[in-house]
Structures are given as structure tokens and as C-alpha cells.
Amino acid sequence: MSLRHAMLGLLARGPASGYDLLKLFEISLSNVWPATQSQLYSELGRLADTGLVKVVAEGPRGRKEYAITDEGLAELRHWITEVEPNRSRRSDMLLRVFFLNTVEPEQARQYLRDRAAAAVTQHEGLAKIREFIADEQDALSVYGRIAMEWGLRFSAMQQEWAEWAAEEIGRLPSPPSD
Amino acid sequence: MSLRHAMLGLLARGPASGYDLLKLFEISLSNVWPATQSQLYSELGRLADTGLVKVVAEGPRGRKEYAITDEGLAELRHWITEVEPNRSRRSDMLLRVFFLNTVEPEQARQYLRDRAAAAVTQHEGLAKIREFIADEQDALSVYGRIAMEWGLRFSAMQQEWAEWAAEEIGRLPSPPSD
DNA sequence: TTCCGCATGTAAGTTGTTACATGATTGA
DNA sequence: TCAATCATGTAACAACTTACATGCGGAA
Incomplete structure (x- = not known):
């Protein structure tokens, strides 16, 4: 709705x-x-x-x-x-993480590195838009800026998480099992 | 799919x-x-x-x-x-932020404070599950822990953002306008 | 013997995606 | 005049939700 x-x-x-x-x-x-x-x-x-x-x-x-x-x-x-916002969000990105044990550890690391790179790209895109909009005064309301900030923080978080996770996998190089 | x-x-x-x-x-x-x-x-x-x-x-x-x-x-x-993960995710929580200018600033602040509280609850819930699972060894794979970490970081980010945003609104008490 | 959990399936409705179809107006 | 943009609408399909419907098996 x-x-x-x-x-x-x-x-x-x-x-x-x-x-x-x-x-x-x-x-x-x-x-x-x-x-x-x-x-x-x-x-x-x-x-x-x-x-x-x-x-x-x-x-x-x-x-x-x-x-x-x-x-x-x-x-x-x-x-x-x-009306209470929906808490449940579907994420096929995270769904894949649950099943990374079915692929080679090196592929799993690659997947996470790719997520980190995608997050960087997203963050850069948003930062560029913010800059662009800063020129025209008032083009974005307070609330638009607040939403933009969410995107920036989200992509930063995702990047850090993905990099951390890729490291984490390297620490136990077991074959694809389970 | x-x-x-x-x-x-x-x-x-x-x-x-x-x-x-x-x-x-x-x-x-x-x-x-x-x-x-x-x-x-x-x-x-x-x-x-x-x-x-x-x-x-x-x-x-x-x-x-x-x-x-x-x-x-x-x-x-x-x-x-x-297969490249979907980047677009729908968020009715964020959608509301775009339209907060249609309600009183005090209601907008309340909305954001509620989001912060919801994020805290979510974070606590995840932390509890993690603790519970830490007991049974190996109940969660490396990848399960990585997904869990995403949830923890996400809810922490959302809490900080919502608190920041609620403050941000207080800084210009304008009537609900376009 | 009775209730709870196991176990499957179908139907109707809503939401979202992709593709098809058509035509008017305007500027170069 | 011709192409791009404005402008609306429908049809078919895929994904998801909610509700209905039925019945067996095991444990207390």
C-alpha cells in the first residue's frame, strides 16, 4: 500500500x-x-x-x-x-551470504569484495549528487538531506562490513562443505 | 526469483x-x-x-x-x-522521511525518535540471539555470523542516524509547508 | 480419546514487471 | 516534415499474501 x-x-x-x-x-x-x-x-x-x-x-x-x-x-x-513502517526487508545480497558455504572460499571472498566495491560506487554517486544539489539553494528540503544522509551512512556501513567479512573468511580456509 | x-x-x-x-x-x-x-x-x-x-x-x-x-x-x-544482487530496495520507512514536511515538525521528530527506539530494540534482539547461539558450538557457520554482524551494524547505524536526524529537525522550527 | 503438531494442497486477491499499443504536440 | 517527447492506457504474467480446506499420527 x-x-x-x-x-x-x-x-x-x-x-x-x-x-x-x-x-x-x-x-x-x-x-x-x-x-x-x-x-x-x-x-x-x-x-x-x-x-x-x-x-x-x-x-x-x-x-x-x-x-x-x-x-x-x-x-x-x-x-x-x-502506521508502523515495515521492519522486514528482503535482501538477496544477504541471502547469498547465508549460502556462501556452497561455493569455494575464494569465491565467497570475491563476492564480499565485490559488495564492498559496489558500496563505494554507491557512496560516491550519492556524494556527487549531494554536491551538485548543494549549489542550488533549497533544492533539497531538510528531509531530503536527512534521507540522503541515510544513504551515505548505509553505503559506508556496507563497505566496512563487506571488507571486514572478506577478511574474516580468510582466517579459516576450509573447503566448501555442509 | x-x-x-x-x-x-x-x-x-x-x-x-x-x-x-x-x-x-x-x-x-x-x-x-x-x-x-x-x-x-x-x-x-x-x-x-x-x-x-x-x-x-x-x-x-x-x-x-x-x-x-x-x-x-x-x-x-x-x-x-x-548474478548481480539487486541494489534497489524498497523502504517505506525512508519514503515517509521524504514526506515529513507534510506533518508538524514535532511529529516528524517523534517519527525519527521512534525509528531510533525500534533500531535499539532490533539490535538488542540480535545481540541476544548471538549470545544464545554462542553457547552451542558451531550452531552458526562463519557465514551465519557474518550475516548476523550485518544486522548488528545496520541497526546501530539506523539508531545513530535517526537520533542525529531528530536533532537536525529541532534546528529549524518551521511550520509544515512544502 | 483427544488434542497438538505434522503435512499438504488450492483459491482468490494484491502488487509489481514487462510488453504492447496508440496518438498528439512541439521544436529543429 | 520528422523525430523526440509528452501522454495515456491495456494485457499478460510473475511474485507475494491471506484464507480456506483437509486429514494423519503420536503423545499424554
Whole structure:
């Protein structure tokens, strides 16, 4: 049910079309809650049916501009403050770790080294975006910066962990067993 | 497609029934890749159809014991070493952060304080499990300990971040605006 | 003998992905 | 005029969730 709230959150900033929302998802929410075009259009229909958003303007090429309603804003606030976030997250990266005993220790180390490298790349990417945005004042709200900080800390943590883990494996070179 | 690999990974340790797998998921994989009973049974059927596992014994109450095949093991190893892990993870916790500007700053701070508290609880839970397991020797493989360490570091990071962020908000008490 | 745990399976519904399909407008 | 972008929608499929349905076997 988070897709609908992501859409309400974007519409809380101002009216937008399905196409606008797609672009907004791509540039600002792609790392947190990716959404496809077909998902957005069908969900927009449902949101309009339940009165959480409504069409406020029609433009060229069949463009329909939607705005959040009072009910929509109330629902968004309810979701933010009263609905407990999901703690469970699936991670196929971590799932592989559980099964590293089925491959050669050297492959296991390589896997972890690759994770460390991926974390570095991710961290660099975020740092670059932050720099870029620092120029334009206020381009990112306080909350945008807080989310960005999460990403930076997460990728730093992952890098350190993966490097530590790769070392850890080297300490007992047993054949793939179990 | 990770569910099938999670199942192959568990079967790589030894034969098991659908029921056994369900228990294994609950106790060891629930935080990394949750699965429901109906998912497991239908996926077992598909795995058997494609020859990645096979029935090796039948027991009381219609029990069917499955074992991984050579093809299954090859597929598992291929997935571990050659398939790039998904970088995108959905986080409704972080999604809410993006929209905290729609609620009162005090509610936003409360949200972040709650995240910090949840992280502490999670960290304590993991630390307890680690202690408990340390008693029984070898109950957790090297790789199990590495995964556990990820959880500990992740929850520690999240706690620190949430506390930092809650402070950050206090520094500019603006009304809820866009 | 009765209850709990073992054990399997199906159905319906939701969410998410990929692909198909179509067409209008605008700027070069 | 022609290509890129704007713009919407549908269909088919895959993954996941929740609920329903049934019945055996073993231990107290």
C-alpha cells in the first residue's frame, strides 16, 4: 500500500499528471520506492475513485492533472504518523551470504569484495549528487538531506562490513562443505 | 526469483520436506527472505518440474522429502557467484522521511525518535540471539555470523542516524509547508 | 480419546514487471 | 516534415499474501 502514499506525498507538493509523477519517481524516489508507468496510471485511477485525488485540469494530448484532496492529505498524514513502517526487508545480497558455504572460499571472498566495491560506487554517486544539489539553494528540503544522509551512512556501513567479512573468511580456509 | 534460490540453499544442507523448509525459513531466513507456506509448496512443485530438486523419500502423512539435484546445486552456485544482487530496495520507512514536511515538525521528530527506539530494540534482539547461539558450538557457520554482524551494524547505524536526524529537525522550527 | 503438531494442497486477491499499443504536440 | 517527447492506457504474467480446506499420527 505504499505506492499510493508515495503518490500522495508527491501530489502534496502540487498538482501533477501521471506523466509528471513518473518523472518525479525516476529522479527522486527511484532508490526508495521505484514505480513503473503502468502502476502509476492504474493507481491514479483508484486514487481518484476513492476521492483521495481529483482531476483539476486537462491539457493537450489528453493530459490530466491531478491534485490531492483534503481526504488524501489526511490519509497521507495518518500513514506517516500512525502506521508502523515495515521492519522486514528482503535482501538477496544477504541471502547469498547465508549460502556462501556452497561455493569455494575464494569465491565467497570475491563476492564480499565485490559488495564492498559496489558500496563505494554507491557512496560516491550519492556524494556527487549531494554536491551538485548543494549549489542550488533549497533544492533539497531538510528531509531530503536527512534521507540522503541515510544513504551515505548505509553505503559506508556496507563497505566496512563487506571488507571486514572478506577478511574474516580468510582466517579459516576450509573447503566448501555442509 | 530469489525464493527458489533460498530454497535451493536450504536443500543444499540436506533433504527436507515442504514443512521442514517452512520451519527453516521461519527460524533462519525470516529477516532476510520471508516466505509463506503456500509459496513454498507451489515453488517446490516448480523446482521438481524443472529438475532442480527431486523427491527422495515419502513418509507418514503424505510427507515428501526433497533433495537438491546436481543441476540445482549448479544453479545455486551460478546465482551466488554470477548474478548481480539487486541494489534497489524498497523502504517505506525512508519514503515517509521524504514526506515529513507534510506533518508538524514535532511529529516528524517523534517519527525519527521512534525509528531510533525500534533500531535499539532490533539490535538488542540480535545481540541476544548471538549470545544464545554462542553457547552451542558451531550452531552458526562463519557465514551465519557474518550475516548476523550485518544486522548488528545496520541497526546501530539506523539508531545513530535517526537520533542525529531528530536533532537536525529541532534546528529549524518551521511550520509544515512544502 | 483427544488434542497438538505434522503435512499438504488450492483459491482468490494484491502488487509489481514487462510488453504492447496508440496518438498528439512541439521544436529543429 | 520528422523525430523526440509528452501522454495515456491495456494485457499478460510473475511474485507475494491471506484464507480456506483437509486429514494423519503420536503423545499424554
